[in-house]
Amino acid sequence: MVSRRSFLQASAGTMAAGAMFSPLGMRSARAATPFKPIELPYAFDALEPFIDARTMEIHYGKHYAGYIEKLNAAVAANPELEGMRPAALVAKWKSLPEAAQTAVRNNGGGMVNHSFFWKVMGPNAGGKPKGKVAEMIGAQLGGFDKFKADFAAAAGSRFGSGWAWLVAKGDQLQIVSTPNQDSPLTMGLRPLLGIDVWEHAYYLKYQNRRADYIDAWWNVVNWDQVEENAKSAMG
Known part of the structure; x- marks a missing residue:
């Protein structure tokens, strides 16, 4: 079990470690909450015919938004998490207060993974890496x-x-x-x-x-x- 006191003592190290993950929003020492979804960098129908518009609309507007809403609720219930970026929370979820661990693992992971996922897709894409x-x-x-x-x-x-x-x-x-x-x-x-x-x-x-x-x-x-x-x- 991780106590609130031990978490607070360790959090400075967690924040410093988080600075290395800049593409996933971990560079800054503090983050504003409540967290918000990133703007989808293309229209819902932009990935047609490979990924359909309705799937994108539900995936982004319901599933992704739901993860963020639940992560915000977990942070609000555990004020010592305020100021940590989502990716920093996810990277160190096992060291968080026990009451927050499952919510951060599942919903923080859902936010971070999807924020990343949207960006590695796009229209007029595909082919091979260079x-x-x-x-x-x-x-x-x-x-x-x-x-x-x-x-x-x-x-x-x-x-x-x-x-x-x-x-x-x-x-x-x-x-x-x-x-x-x-x-x-x-x-x-x-x-x-x-x-x-x-x-x-x-x-x-x-x-x-x-x-x-x-x-x-x-x-x-x-x-x-x-x-x-x-x-x-x-x-």
Whole structure:
């Protein structure tokens, strides 16, 4: 059990550690609450025909908004969390007061994961990576075709709800999957790319055909953003 006193004693270290996660909103020492959703960088129908407008509308306006609402409620009920950014909360959820842990893990994870997810997709996207990411995938993951197959396998084999990720640990790339709304940040990993494989991300269009959704999703991957994520993660 984590007491409120021990959390307050440790929070300064948590805030300092959070400064390294700038793409996920962890650079600043303090954050304004209540938290708000990021603005979706494209229209709901911009990812058609690969991801349908109705799915995007519900996913962003209901699921994502719901995670943020519940995270704000958890912070309001635990004032010592005020000023911490969502990604910092998620990265250190196990060290938070016990009363806040589950809400931050689930709803903070939902906020952080989706805020990231919206940005790694876009219209007129897809294709293959270039630059640093392309070089590292070639050198470390066996080339783009093998990476794509392995990433799709990680996403497709995730039992129930969760995510698949391309992450960096230092200058090494890995493919990992996480259950529910768990974030790679909790494992000390920096996400470069991620796909949501909760059914709410695809069921209206693809029903139980998760593999079809994953195959279509590659057409909306914003590799320019993935490259920016890599530069931020690895310098």
